[in-house]
Amino acid sequence: MKKYKFIDLFAGIGGMRLAFTDEDSECVFSSEWDRFSQQTYEANFGEKPHGDITLIPENEVPNHNILIAGFPCQPFSNIGKREGFSHKTQGTLFFDVLRILKEKQPESFLLENVVGLLTIQKGEAFRIIQNALIEIGYTVYYKVLDSVDFGIPQNRKRIYIVGFRNDLKVNSFEFPSGNSLKEPINKYIEWGAAGYSITKKTQENYLFKKDDGRPQIIDETSEFPVKTLVASYHKIQRLTGTFVRDGETGLRLLSEKECKSIMGYPKDFVIPVSRTQMYRQFGNSVAVPVVREIAKEMKKSLCIEINDNQIEFVI
Template sequence: MFTFIDLFAGIGGIRIACEKNGGKCVFSSEWDQHAQKTYKENFGETPHGDITKIDEKEIPSHDFLNAGFPCQPFSTIGKREGFEHKTQGTLFFDVVRILKHHKTKMILLENVPGLITHDGGNTFTVIKDVLENDLGYKIFPKVINASDHGVPQERKRIYIVGFLKDKYGDNIEFNWPSADKKHKYINQFLEKHQSGYNISKHLQKSYLFKQDDGRPQIIDKNSEVKVKTLVSTYHKIQRLTGTFVRDGETGIRLLSENECKAIMGFPKDFKIPVSRTQMYRQFGNSVAVPVVEKIIHQILKTAAQYKKSH
């Protein structure tokens, strides 16, 4: 068993992945009250609120830090300055001060792929520099598409895996999980819904199909495809980014709760105690659970291997 902390926890997608690998959560933090409600419903505890107001000394010691942190621009102060100067005022700073105090052995950070080019590439440079040079981690970044790892959705995210060199040595190497040979497609998960998720005929005509340009993505039981990335604004019914189902009273509907769970790799018994708008927002902001589960499995395997040899 290993202990972990769940920062910027959302509704607990990373927690599910950690627990499936035998982990025990000793601390969680999430400032959004709607996400806190969903988290409590499923894990029996309300995450602590705003991480910027939590003293790192109050956080229990842990083996593993997980954070799907939001990215903001960092200052471009020279390398000789400490991380306080480089990352102050950003949420990454809070991750860093926790790592510095606890000397956490293993880390997994998750973000959108744009993190690499964000602020002209400066943001990623600072993150890498701080983790490696200021904090002493060996890090392994990679952009992974969830569609290669057990979900019927195109969803690229950058994952940054890190190992504390004082614990595992400078020569530690990490192998990313290999892609699944058998892919999953959305038609395996579609349900029948006559009511509840319908998009009005008027909205279809005036907006969704106002142009004959092959958009938006419409799916049905014959669609052996991966859906587009589920975004947090899905409830706004955007024709360019949305995926909709040929079904229901009006002929076209939104994705159902269970379909969203399948798209994100959440268990079917995961509880959603919030409004539909919040549900879409929460799933859109979450992680694809099977990807993270596989990455964490590899991290633990690598840690066990190098701990023995170091």
């Protein structure tokens, strides 16, 4: 089987790369501007991602079969000349995805974003994104998926956008549906994890200042998935946070091991940065099992069966 090549844009700590990597793949380029994320990425993949993608000419990006990107979303301006959808995306980070796709014309791509992308600017931003991808020659599919349906104990809805180059004639694409079995968080609690405690003062004066059932507290009886892990988790927010009834003060933040569990990262994934950076990095990451299942479906769509019943990637 031929190896397929992929590039990893807005790579973060490499969650999408983990999901796409197998014995028949090769990541030929990665880009991530944040130096702390670069540090984690390098510790796990043995290479430091290139920096700011906006400064990298598209002709310097290697040829590849699949582009993957968890691009940040910025509002699109309605000001200026309407010279096609590609023009409308200028000044946004999506434009950098678009210019690379247009120049390199890979067979396929996977883009990931928050579900708010569907409603920002009353849906105009997503319409521009979708039409811009169609305009440069791709058939586009999208769906909102929740990580809780893919075997990890976290509610985390994200939109996934898959595209195939028109000449491949991929006229249908089925996103994975996961399953209805919900993993409970109590199976993954690391009892006695040290160094994550929340002070009694913070608990009394902030977290439990109101008797409104917040924040979410988990313990051995918690047979449900946790809330979405956000990048600002280290700020100990009572409305969005999930905390563990454990530790030196009776309440603590999620441990590194628990963060890996709810994001679907392997236990041996290396975290060489501070705790604050760790939470920010996992909060900005993808749920690896979701992307892995999408990757499997994409690979099926990009394969042809040859005479000896082996599968060969369309190049």
